[in-house]
Amino acid sequence: MNRVLLPAVVAVAGGVLLAVALFVPYVAVQFRRRGSVGLVPSVLALAVLVHALAVVAYTLLPLPSSTARLCADGGEDPQLQLGRFLVDASRLGLHGPADVVANAALQSFAFNVALFVPLGAFVRHLTRRGTAGATAVGLGVSLLVELTQLTGVWSLYPCAYRIFDVDDLLANTAGALAGALLAPLLRLLPGQAPQAPGVPRPVTAWRRLLGMAVDVVLLTGAGAAAAFTWRVLVVGAGLRVPPAADRAVLLLLACALPAAVLLLWLLSSGRTPGEVVVRLRPRGPLRPARVVVRWLAGAGGYHLLNTAGPGAASTLATALAVAAAVSVWTTRGHRGLPHRLVGWDVQDDRVPGDVPGDGPPAPRR
Structure with a gap:
């Protein structure tokens, strides 16, 4: 080149x-x-x-690969x-x-x-x-x-x-x-006019997809960082780990650990990190069973399937991602597949009054 x-x-x-x-x-x-x-x-x-x-x-x-002749x-x-x-x-x-x-x-x-x-x-x-x-x-x-x-x-x-x-x-x-x-x-160039950050914005399909992309990036990055840390520790300490045990640890760190942290986050706050970043929150009863379903049908289930390995799991992860993306455009208020399954709606977190978990979801129009 x-x-x-x-x-x-x-x-x-x-x-x-x-x-x-x-x-x-x-x-x-x-x-x-x-x-x-x-x-x-x-x-x-x-x-x-x-x-x-x-x-x-x-x-x-x-x-330069070598400066010996030049520096001479x-x-x-x-x-x-x-x-x-x-x-x-x-x-x-x-x-x-x-x-x-x-x-x-x-x-x-x-x-x-x-x-x-x-x-x-x-x-x-x-x-x-x-x-x-x-x-x-x-x-x-x-x-x-x-x-x-x-x-x-x-x-x-x-x-x-x-x-x-x-x-x-x-x-x-x-x-x-x-x-x-x-x-x-x-x-x-258009779209550069200053805007008031505290004013609520509509829940659009692109905004929902952006929040989902943030969740995927965070989960993938966290899993990769955890697996890389394990590999550095093994190589740095000169450990001899059996291949089967090494694969199990990597699977645990890259796959199960980020998904488990996301589940705990959802159980405590009711919304994913991606929804926090794009300033969205759910409307509906945040019961633990519904939170788990929302986790499995959303970023948590996708990450588990996508990082479990090639084959059927990867195919299911792709199908889940496509279904989630399509449902954002086809469901009421762009709430998407996971929220549709548990009966939640989604709103801007700058809308005053409602707190996640309080009150029923918004009525169908």
């Missing part, structure tokens, strides 16, 4: 993985700051993650002559438009400008700083990048393997300035 494509792949893949890791806290913060999660703010947040990783990837990657000559010397890129461009020839477009020195300078345009736009748009403030942030980030290259990633390498270039500082700062000037265009 070439030096242009590799950083782009790293930035996109890393941004998506980081977005998954931050998915639950992001949704929780958005519901408490804005009252809901908007599509445009979420896309902008993902773009910020990808761009931040792109800046890191394009300025540091590819990492003292490493890369810094380039401190401002405007040196123009000298290099003239040496390569500028006899016509085609030469200008194909000139490697001009291409490098233009790329460094373009790399920092999103930074200036994001800083001004999201932090409400002025043009000067966003440009100063771009200069500061560029200086940090160049010093990282000059110091060999802060002495991680014995010498500099990338060039400290003042022309890069100039190009990056110019890009940040251009982005700051273009930032007002981001305000034209």
Whole structure:
């Protein structure tokens, strides 16, 4: 993979993985700051993650496998002559438009400008700083990048393997300035108007599905973390665990433990963590038997089946997930399959008056 494509792949893949890791806290913060999660703010947040990783990837990657030969000559010397890129461009020839477009020195300078345009736009748009403030942030980030290259990633390498270039500082700062000037265009995107977080919102199908996704992510992440911890302990302590016992422990930690914790959570509060995050609560009698049924027909049963292993359990997990998703669109008030089975309705937790478990469910309209 070439030096242009590799950083782009790293930035996109890393941004998506980081977005998954931050998915639950992001949704929780958005519901408490804005009252809901908007599509445009979420896309902008993902773009910020990808761009931040792109800046890191394009300025540091590819990492050298060995710097012995390079460091024997003292490493890369810094380039401190401002405007040196123009000298290099003239040496390569500028006899016509085609030469200008194909000139490697001009291409490098233009790329460094373009790399920092999103930074200036994001800083001004999201932090409400002025043009000067966003440009100063771009200069500061560029200086940090160049010093990282000059110091060999802060002495991680014995010498500099990338060039400290003042022309890069100039190009990056110019890009940040251009982005700051273009930032007002981001305000034209819909769905960014400030909203009162304390005002109740309708219970929509997308909101219910978002809460279900939060439950699945939390259960899967908790199970994976528990299994990983067990594996680290076994390897670190040099334990010899029989394969059958090891599989049993992993199944217990990754499958049964998260589902059991979810059941205890439901018995104590009446709603799943996902419903807490998206600010929903059930309406109906929260008797223990109904809570268990709701757990089995919802995220708890899905997690048990999905992590039990391949085969029939996995097929049943898929069927349960499809049924749960379809029922969100087809049941009254988007309450979904588990709440339908136990006779509960779902409402926004900002609606005053009702407390989970008090009173009968809402009458059918």
